[in-house]
């Protein structure tokens with residue numbers, strides 16, 4: 001079943017929440033309220049929402065350091081995400097993980113990961129557990145196109161096919177790995193061909209189209225749940241902001257970014273909603289609702305306590 005047109009306003013609001021979350025984080029970061037690094041997903045909201053909405057709540061998902069949107073789309077509370085960014089005890093990782101370690105097992109979010117390609121084997125392990133325990137869960141892993149040159153990428157895809165695991169590989173191809181255009185580092189930058197070469201179905205999807213993403217992941221999830229094994233989805237998208245805050249972006253032309261802004265996910269879905277008969281005022285209402293969700297999360301996070309010093313010794317391995 002495709003994503004019902006009735007749900008598109010909700011998808012629009014969800015994408016706006018993600019966009020405004022990143023904008024709020026940028027402002028906090030610039031104001032010196034957030035330490036460490038932050039990798040924004042502005043421009044990549046449709047692949048996050050389309051993919052995660054096609055999963056069940058108890059399906060598993062792993063994402064990358066660019067995964068705020070993916071985590072929110074999978075169901076992570078905006079309050080818990082914002083509090084985590086501010087290092088507060090009410091954060092999803094008790095304020096001790098920060099941007100690159102968003103985790104919430106209650107919504108299947110097994111964790112963001114700062115290590116390129118590290119989420120692939122984790123999701124595939126979760127898929128193996130689901131298969132061995134005869135459960136119905138599928139696992140989805142998001143990664144960037146830079147991850148396809150890591151050894152663990154090949155090892156993971158191989159076993160996923162050999163063991164017919166219920167896992168979905170979603171490559172968000174935003175054309176750049178840090179400050180390098182991908183075709184300069186990858187022998188064949190059409191990464192879906194690598195998935196295909198292992199013998200799994202592999203498709204290229206317009207990653208800025210939330211409905212197309214939903215349809216692709218839904219089909220993959222159905223196949224995985226019925227024992228058909230893994231699928232590879234290459235979601236073509238574009239990162240509208242720098243790799244991280246402070247990225248001077250000398251590696252790409254301003255005109256290229258301007259062209260990408262014309263077809264970015266929120267603009268696209270706004271146009272689609274208007275074609276379906278929604279008015280500008282309907283869109284403005286959804287925008288105001290998203291703003292209120294972010295304002296509430298900010299207030300919650302700012303009023304939350306910091307972790308107690310003794311907490312430094314809990315939830316650690318050594």
Ligand SMILES: Cc1ncc(C[n+]2csc(CCOP(=O)(O)OP(=O)(O)O)c2C)c(N)n1
Pocket residue numbers: 064066114115116117143144145146147174176177178243
């Ligand atoms: C194993 C590993 N090597 C190098 C890095 C440094 N690094 C951080 S992000 C990044 C680029 C990854 O690009 P891509 O996979 O295309 O994802 P994107 O950042 O575009 O979302 C690199 C090389 C890392 N985090 N982990």
